[in-house]
Amino acid sequence: MAPVYKIAVIQLHPKPLNPEANFLKASSFIAxxxxxxxHLAVLPDPRAPTQHLHRPRHHRRIPPPSSSPSSSSANPDNNDDHPTLLNKTHFISPTGSILHSYTKKNLWHPERAHLTSSSHDAHESFDTPLGKVGLLICWDLAFPEAFRELIADGAKIIIIPTFWTLSDCNEYGLRKNPMSEDLFLESMVTARAYENTCCVVFVNAGAPVGGRDKGTYAGMSRVALPFVGALGEETKGSREEGMSVVEVDMEMLEQAEANYGVRGDLAKEGWHYTYRHQGKGRL
Incomplete structure (x- = not known):
């Protein structure tokens, strides 16, 4: 019989560049x-404002990965006066050890002046008490290639800490549909679960409860599975800070693969989609 896991989706309202406050709030939610x-608690990307990331005085306020339970953090790697800033997410075991770390590959456009991508490093799955897991961050959601690489490496659960706002859409898109980012997230998270016969744990930042800036935060944190779509009643329709604890029956992934056969096709010798991007803007 396939196991059933409980996953906590914590739609935290992170305070940028305030790791102490984020640590205390995250600890309370995790407890x-x-x-x-x-069995698993997932936090959003606490993302520091990109316009501040290049300033050395802010680098001292960004915590190393072992000092906070937050899912994602920007980590400086100092080289003289030009630090390399990486947006990294960490999977922490029940004993407190870091089982795996991932550096964001697909940087959102304003981040590219300040953060360094993992570029051509492979997307790798890793072993956890919940089976094979893969990590992505925020804008990686838009790239199906990232998911394909992870499931080809055996990942059954893909975790995506995120800081995604409604204002990430440009003025044209907002005129056409003020809720354009809602549509993007709702469509993409569910589609990725179906097309990869996997569990997608998407955890976004939320607005402060009762705050005035609810119109900025997209929220919509959820766990998505084939056949049933989005789970997480407390957060999937909410923009405010909160938490959902959902049950994930791993049999659903087995049955989805039996029905759609995506992983089986990918594993076939001579499978016809064999291209890799070569970093020159073309296939």
Missing amino acids: SAASQGA
């Missing part, structure tokens, strides 16, 4: 998730 029997 609540543990009391509800969660």
Whole structure:
């Protein structure tokens, strides 16, 4: 019988460049998730404002990965006066060790002046108590190639800490549809679960409860599975800070693969989609 896991989706309202406050709030949510029997707790990308990331005085305020339970952090690698800033997410085991780290590959356009991509490094799955897991961050969601590489490497659960706002859409798109980013996230998260016969854990930042800036935060954190779509009643329709604890029956992934055969096709010798991008803007 396939296992059933409880996953806590924590739609935190992170305070940029305030790791102490984020740590305390995250710890409280994680304790609540543990009391509800969660096997895994996932936090959003706390993302520092990109316009500040190049300033050395802010680098001292960005925590190393071991000092915070946050899912994602920007880590400086100092080289004289020109630090390399990486947006990294970490999977922390029940004993507190870091099982795997991932550096964001697909940088959102304003980030590219300040952050360094993992570029041609392979997307790799890794072993956890919940089976094979893959990590992505935020804008990686838009690239199906990232998911394909992870599931080809055996990932069954793909975790995506995110800081995604409604204002990430340009003025033209917002005139056409003020909720354009809602449509993007709702469509993409579910599509990625179906087309890869996997569980997608998408966790976005939320607005402060009762705050005035609810119109900025997209929220919509959820766990998506084939056949049933989005789970997480407390967060999937909400923009505010909160938490959902959902049950993920891994049999659903087995049955989805039996029905659609995506992984089986990818594993075939001579499978016809064999291209790799070569970094020159063309296939």
